[in-house]
Amino acid sequence: MKTPTTDRDPSPLSEAGASTAAQARFQRLHKILRDRICLLDYAPGHHLGEEDLAQEFGTSRTPIRRVLGWLESEGLIERRHGVGTIVTDVDLRSLDQVYRLRLELASLMGRLAPMRCSDADLALLQTHLTRCSKLRQQREPTEFARLNMDFCVALFSMIGNAPLREITERLYFQTSRIWLKSVPAMDLEEEISHFERQIFDVIEALRVGDHGAVGDICRAHISMSFNRMTLLRHAQAGGASLGATATA
Amino acid sequence: MKTPTTDRDPSPLSEAGASTAAQARFQRLHKILRDRICLLDYAPGHHLGEEDLAQEFGTSRTPIRRVLGWLESEGLIERRHGVGTIVTDVDLRSLDQVYRLRLELASLMGRLAPMRCSDADLALLQTHLTRCSKLRQQREPTEFARLNMDFCVALFSMIGNAPLREITERLYFQTSRIWLKSVPAMDLEEEISHFERQIFDVIEALRVGDHGAVGDICRAHISMSFNRMTLLRHAQAGGASLGATATA
DNA sequence: TAGGATTTGTGCGTATGTATT
DNA sequence: TAATACATACGCACAAATCCT
Numbered sequence: 207m208k209t210p211t212t213d214r215d216p217s218p219l220s221e222a223g224a225s226t227a228a229q230a231r232f233q234r235l236h237k238i239l240r241d242r243i244c245l246l247d248y249a250p251g252h253h254l255g256e257e258d259l260a261q262e263f264g265t266s267r268t269p270i271r272r273v274l275g276w277l278e279s280e281g282l283i284e285r286r287h288g289v290g291t292i293v294t295d296v297d298l299r300s301l302d303q304v305y306r307l308r309l310e311l312a313s314l315m316g317r318l319a320p321m322r323c324s325d326a327d328l329a330l331l332q333t334h335l336t337r338c339s340k341l342r343q344q345r346e347p348t349e350f351a352r353l354n355m356d357f358c359v360a361l362f363s364m365i366g367n368a369p370l371r372e373i374t375e376r377l378y379f380q381t382s383r384i385w386l387k388s389v390p391a392m393d394l395e396e397e398i399s400h401f402e403r404q405i406f407d408v409i410e411a412l413r414v415g416d417h418g419a420v421g422d423i424c425r426a427h428i429s430m431s432f433n434r435m436t437l438l439r440h441a442q443a444g445g446a447s448l449g450a451t452a453t454a
Numbered sequence: 455m456k457t458p459t460t461d462r463d464p465s466p467l468s469e470a471g472a473s474t475a476a477q478a479r480f481q482r483l484h485k486i487l488r489d490r491i492c493l494l495d496y497a498p499g500h501h502l503g504e505e506d507l508a509q510e511f512g513t514s515r516t517p518i519r520r521v522l523g524w525l526e527s528e529g530l531i532e533r534r535h536g537v538g539t540i541v542t543d544v545d546l547r548s549l550d551q552v553y554r555l556r557l558e559l560a561s562l563m564g565r566l567a568p569m570r571c572s573d574a575d576l577a578l579l580q581t582h583l584t585r586c587s588k589l590r591q592q593r594e595p596t597e598f599a600r601l602n603m604d605f606c607v608a609l610f611s612m613i614g615n616a617p618l619r620e621i622t623e624r625l626y627f628q629t630s631r632i633w634l635k636s637v638p639a640m641d642l643e644e645e646i647s648h649f650e651r652q653i654f655d656v657i658e659a660l661r662v663g664d665h666g667a668v669g670d671i672c673r674a675h676i677s678m679s680f681n682r683m684t685l686l687r688h689a690q691a692g693g694a695s696l697g698a699t700a701t702a
Numbered sequence: 703t704a705g706g707a708t709t710t711g712t713g714c715g716t717a718t719g720t721a722t723t
Numbered sequence: 724t725a726a727t728a729c730a731t732a733c734g735c736a737c738a739a740a741t742c743c744t
Contacts, residue, residue, distance in 0.1 A: 226535060226711095226740085228535065228711065255729095260713095265713090266713040266714070267712095267714080268711075268713065269711085269712070271731085275520070279524075285732095287720075288718070288719035288721080288729080288730060289719085289720055289721075289729095289731080290730050290731070291730085291731080303566075303567065303615045303618075304617050307562075307617050307618050310558075310562055314555070318551075318554055318558065319554070369551060369552050369625060370555050373621055380617075474732095476718090476731095476732065476733090503708095503709075504709080504710070513733085514733060514734040514735070515710090515734080516732075517732085517733075533710070534710080534741080535711060535740050536711090536741035536742080537708095537710080538708080538709055538710070538741095539709085539710080
């Protein structure tokens, strides 16, 4: 009765509202720590002490350990007995395979099943477009990364195929830090323009009901973003200037 | 030095050997319980008591709870405070989305990255073919399901793209029970023939180095197996005979 | 409706493993 | 090399939640 039988709800995650207080706390702590990691508040290599977190959130170590176990399964942290819990490092080379897979999954986004898109969902995406316009003046990379995260989470939640939805979100959070890490050497103005265009195009595709196009748009932007960062890495390695022009 | 840098090892699972005793025990218990669930030794609805399992394996509840948490994230069990831990139910309708996704991922198996296939790997698949021939006489569904599991795990471990490898295996174990559950009303002889053909074709494709064909073969067999079970369900629902001929 | 039995979640002290001095 | 410091893993007792009588 609470959830449609065609939509399995395997994990204590899943955006479906938590029924118990314990599950609600789990989701809250998970989201907080995940965002801190993905927004580089906890940089790669940062040490996460169980005792410290327990004190900060007013619980014992036990619930903290549950959250850390989940973050470990998502590849965001690494725990070693006797050593500690540290935030995993991210770089383009090690996450190349994740990017290749994300490209293919993006194509399936709207084709495997129709997007679940209500008018309220479209309105939410519109607010993201508005936020993007405002951020153009501020030029704060972290806030821009947060907007990107909010938009992607909102969009992914519309994916009709439940397992594809979970996997897509999981892989997104595995790679999202790379962009923010690369920002200092990138053209922020150009990045904002690309992203604003993506939001606009996705909304347009959803409005006319072309769900397959949504996936194609996302795939194209993932691919281009990855290529921009790859070129950047080559430019840095080659000692070229960090200007707007990057030639091979 | 222990693992190539291009192959991330996020979870305490990952077939990579466990370095510590605790991780080895985790993997061992996880595999034992997972197999019991997927081979219907623990049928859907079966109650798993933490205290009982702790006693059986000679540990406290803590390591057991870690394993159960992982099995829950894989969708094989469900835990509820005050109620207990029960094995999830599986049926074709609720896992329809998983099947659709598995079809698409199968296509990517050998195309996203080359299969990692050594001579030893090929020899292992040959033993599966031999086991299949022997099982033809025995006609024991559970042993046949175990062979299918061993073959799939061996094949999936060759997938070059690491995240695709993990996801493919995860989704396989989410659906593997359905076949064994459907066996009593199916033509076992026909199922064995189909599977033997799949093993043979996969080995042939790997031998000639056509990695893309491996995925196509798997996709075709997943699709046909799903269709056979779907027809079976319709036949049962319609009250038709359970004979070999099933016409739409 | 209330109370007891059962089961998972939590809290905390201890054991074990690692790194550094 | 040995000892010390520190962090995670473990084991046990208690709390909270659910179900049945």
